[in-house]
Amino acid sequence: MLRLQFFSCTGCERVYADIEQPPTCAVCESGQFETIESERQAMAYFTRS
Numbered sequence: 001m002l003r004l005q006f007f008s009c010t011g012c013e014r015v016y017a018d019i020e021q022p023p024t025c026a027v028c029e030s031g032q033f034e035t036i037e038s039e040r041q042a043m044a045y046f047t048r049s
């Protein structure tokens, strides 16, 4: 069973949820990502207004 991971773009802080790290950011085209270890921390990105 594949588990979603969360990646934060270091360029624009866009967060992606995927099974593996995206090759590049769709927003700023950076290839640099930080893995977000905490699911609660990741959800904060999606829920903030």
Ligand SMILES: [Zn+2]
Binding pocket: 009, 010, 011, 012, 013, 014, 025, 026, 027, 028, 029, 030
């Ligand atoms: Zn970006």
